[in-house]
Amino acid sequence: MLLVVTYSREARQTLRNVCNTHEESVVQRFGRAALFEATELGAFLALRLREKHDADVQIERTVPFNEFETVGDDVRTAAREYESRDQPSTSYAKFAAGTDCPDPEAMADREL
């Protein structure tokens, strides 16, 4: 899909207008951002916004996320185990210390 994020009042208003007029190309709206269908029409609408508001519009393309393809087993397990921790107040860094769970800094340095 195409993620369109706006950064000014005028661009936000144009995005609202576009979403109202082209509901068939809008997957999801979030205030000053929206997800457009990955079609040429979706791209056309996003590009029109950029033409009009230049740097106040950001366009990114999203890809479907399959954690079994893109994320290592250790990370998936860590997420599952941390969410079933006994103490809600325990930070993840503390939780991971001395276990097999990857530490947050190491994860931050590893690209997907």
Added chain:
Amino acid sequence: MKLRFEGRTWAGSAIDFRGAETTVSPETVFEAIRDGEDERVTCPEPRPIHGHVGLVVPDIEFDRTDALSAAARSRGSHAPVDDELRAVRERLEALSPASINLRSARRRVADASGAESELRERVASLQGRVRALRDTGGDPTTAEAELATATGELAEAETERIAAEQALATAREQARESRENRRERLRLQDRERNLRREARAHLAEQLRSEFDAALDRFSDEDSTAQALAVLHVADVRAPVVVACETRFESVESAADWLDAPVVRV
């Protein structure tokens, strides 16, 4: 105030153009009053209140809350949010997000990738041709030379593509920083608008009962009466242009009640 139109001069705090054989329109007088450079008018400088009700025409349209809040400001009133409003405006002025244009960087990546793919295909097909010529006992010299050239070009194209991708990554990083500023600007603009609305409501409310009392003077409480009532509760120094029935006995008595200079056009 002093007015000079069509070679004549009027002076005083209540001026009546009716019966004076002038063709000057109310709008002309009003614009001249608002334009500090206009030499046809000598008068105190108009305040924001003037923009709301400084020209009273039949069926005048104005926002009552906005006008009453400007009236309160004309009397030196403040709203509790004024300090925050000032701080927000100062921060807004200090923000000037850089404009990072990524278009050329994106195009360069696309062009470089395209060129690289084409050359990669060309190298593959030349490799095939060289192999076939060798296998069949043909002379591969020309094909080998072409392959060597294409391989060199491919290496260059690859270098260019990597450089283009790095340039784009750098530009995206800069754009990200500038977007942080833009997001902050948007947040402050929204905050400013809400504070302004809050201040207006508060200031208008301060004068509400005075305004209602002033409105009681008129039997017909239409928009003209409302505009005159706003002028009555405001501190008006610049001349008010009246271009409709005022329901006063004279221009002088209107000027008295409004406590402002009046031009009846």
